[in-house]
Amino acid sequence: MFTNDKRQAERTGKYGTSRQQHLQELVTQFQNPIATEETKEKNVANLANFAYDPYNYAFLRELNILELFLDCLTEPNECLIEFATGGICNAVADPQNAKIVCDCGGVPALIDCLSSPVRNTVKYAIAGLYYLWEIGGSEVKDRDGLVELITKYCEVDVFSHLARVLLDKILQTKI
Incomplete structure (x- = not known):
């Protein structure tokens, strides 16, 4: 369920930790x-x-x-990569977040995640690229070889539907 200021105030209570403070604590611990x-x-x-x-x-x-997520994509730990890719995928539905991800090299990093051995990482990368394409990230649209790569995923059962949706979006835009 999405949050708003009223719901957040109710959940936090008078002496609770604000959402921003809680997120800051997670970043600091990391x-x-x-x-x-x-x-x-x-x-x-x-x-x-x-x-x-x-x-x-x-x-x-x-x-x-967002930058923390992008930094995690360069780690050798596949769990960090998976969770960070999921975070990027969740966040880039917002145009401001998408711009930050694109400006910080997120498109090539997500494309690199397409070769991950972890299924969720690949799914999150495909979905993230879809959102970035939808928002108009020219960096995604100018990627050579992306159509061929996504076409290969259309042939893999576990990714076929998601990859087909992205491929259709790419091909519609190019026509």
Whole structure:
């Protein structure tokens, strides 16, 4: 369920932690040099879950959480990559978030995620690219080889529907 100021105030209570403060705490815990991989994974997963709600979009931008997700895509930890890709996918439905992701090199990073051995990472990458295409990210539209790559995913049962939707969007735009 999406949040609004009234609902957030009711859930937080008079002495509770604000959403922005809670997200900041997750970022701080993630960035702690002694944080374990498990702690980092949990924090990125939590941040990705918050990224689906438009109420949190401004906080994602203020706290540089989108950039944190993008940084995670370069990690060797497949769980971090999966959760970060999910966070990006959740957030880029918003044009401001999409612009940040595009400006920070998110398109090639998402395209790289298409070769992940983790199914969810691939699904999130395809869906994220769809949103970025929908919003008009010229960086996505100018990618050579993207049509061929997505066409290959159309042939894989687990990805076929999602890949077909993106491919249809690409081909409609090019006509």
